[in-house]
Amino acid sequence: MKNNFDINNLVRENVKQLKPYSSARDEFEDFDTADMIFLDANENPFENGVNRYPDPQQNNVKTVLAQQKNVNSNQILLGNGSDEVLDLLFRAFCEPKEDNVITLPPTYGMYGVLANINAVENREVLLSEDFQPQVEKILAKVDENTKMIFLCSPNNPTGNSFSDESVVTLLESFKGLVVIDEAYIDFSEKESWISKLDEYPNLIITQTLSKAYGLAGIRLGICYASTAVISVLNKIKPPYNVNELTQKRALDRLENKEKIKSEIDSIVKQREELLKVLLDINFVKKIYPTEANFILIKVDDANKRYDDLINKGIVIRNRTTQPLCENCLRLTIGTEAENKKLIEALQSSEL
Numbered sequence: 157m158k159n160n161f162d163i164n165n166l167v168r169e170n171v172k173q174l175k176p177y178s179s180a181r182d183e184f185e186d187f188d189t190a191d192m193i194f195l196d197a198n199e200n201p202f203e204n205g206v207n208r209y210p211d212p213q214q215n216n217v218k219t220v221l222a223q224q225k226n227v228n229s230n231q232i233l234l235g236n237g238s239d240e241v242l243d244l245l246f247r248a249f250c251e252p253k254e255d256n257v258i259t260l261p262p263t264y265g266m267y268g269v270l271a272n273i274n275a276v277e278n279r280e281v282l283l284s285e286d287f288q289p290q291v292e293k294i295l296a297k298v299d300e301n302t303k304m305i306f307l308c309s310p311n312n313p314t315g316n317s318f319s320d321e322s323v324v325t326l327l328e329s330f331k332g333l334v335v336i337d338e339a340y341i342d343f344s345e346k347e348s349w350i351s352k353l354d355e356y357p358n359l360i361i362t363q364t365l366s367k368a369y370g371l372a373g374i375r376l377g378i379c380y381a382s383t384a385v386i387s388v389l390n391k392i393k394p395p396y397n398v399n400e401l402t403q404k405r406a407l408d409r410l411e412n413k414e415k416i417k418s419e420i421d422s423i424v425k426q427r428e429e430l431l432k433v434l435l436d437i438n439f440v441k442k443i444y445p446t447e448a449n450f451i452l453i454k455v456d457d458a459n460k461r462y463d464d465l466i467n468k469g470i471v472i473r474n475r476t477t478q479p480l481c482e483n484c485l486r487l488t489i490g491t492e493a494e495n496k497k498l499i500e501a502l503q504s505s506e507l
């Protein structure tokens with residue numbers, strides 16, 4: 157399949173025909189040039205740090221990411237959060253009312269929401285009891301209009317990552333795009349699928365600065381894919397989709413690798429501590445294995461335990477309405493002090 161994969165067979169016809177908007181900054185790119193006078197974009201000329209439009213290609217951020225992830229800059233697309241990146245994927249590859257995608261509940265809710273917004277059918281194939289993709293069932297749902305399969309690994313809200321074997325089978329058997337959402341990869345010991353980009357032309361990976369990198373507020377999502385996929389996405393993205401303040405903050409943070417690593421280490425350590433304590437809480441019926449910065453637990457009565465924690469000033473996520481997650485709660489790992497309070501609240505509820 158490697159040899160006959162052609163991205164053009166997947167791109168929507170209107171996107172193929174599209175002539176992208178050309179911004180002032182696209183037409184004269186070299187805007188770091190100090191001695192140029194810029195009278196091309198109707199900006200206010202008085203300097204205040206953000207009076208100029210941002211770099212539409214975010215080259216400085218991409219250069220750092222490319223270096224850290226060992227890819228080329230033209231294998232990267234940045235968006236206003238992963239949510240924008242995922243939306244661009246729908247708009248590039250899925251013809252409304254015609255195409256379909258496959259998602260694997262229980263998983264991140266945005267895939268289904270974006271499918272609905274874009275009038276794309278969402279074919280759901282439940283994960284197995286141990287939260288792994290049911291590959292045969294997934295492949296049985298594929299038809300000629302199936303454009304993308306969304307894999308979230310480590311998965312939200314279950315916390316586990318998907319077996320290499322199932323991911324590889326899907327990459328090799330499915331002729332559309334396999335999107336792996338790695339929002340939580342930095343909390344896992346597993347290697348990112350980014351290293352397999354050259355091997356699988358239908359592989360797309362999304363990551364985000366919202367979780368391990370501690371920058372949910374700036375909204376920066378990242379897509380890693382083949383240069384062919386990235387150039388399709390570049391055609392349809394809004395010209396200035398990542399603002400100047402975001403680019404600056406992202407750069408500062410990315411250059412501070414030690415700080416990020418120490419925060420991740422602390423979160424993982426707290427996660428392991430919390431896992432141990434949960435074993436002894438009498439209303440916790442099951443603790444699911446996790447490679448993320450949260451823990452999914454099954455309790456005796458999720459609604460009751462959720463309300464009880466709210467009354468004690470702690471907000472967690474009640475996932476009981478999700479398939480396979482009856483009476484399940486999702487606990488995000490906080491600071492050591494926050495986790496101590498959570499543990500006290502759980503212990504005092506046992507009585």
Ligand SMILES: *Cc1c(COP(=O)(O)O)cnc(C)c1O
Nearest residue numbers: 237238239264312339364366377
């Ligand atoms: C939190 C999360 C994201 C992050 O989305 P952003 O828009 O980048 O903040 C993406 N995917 C999953 C599965 C998540 O849980």
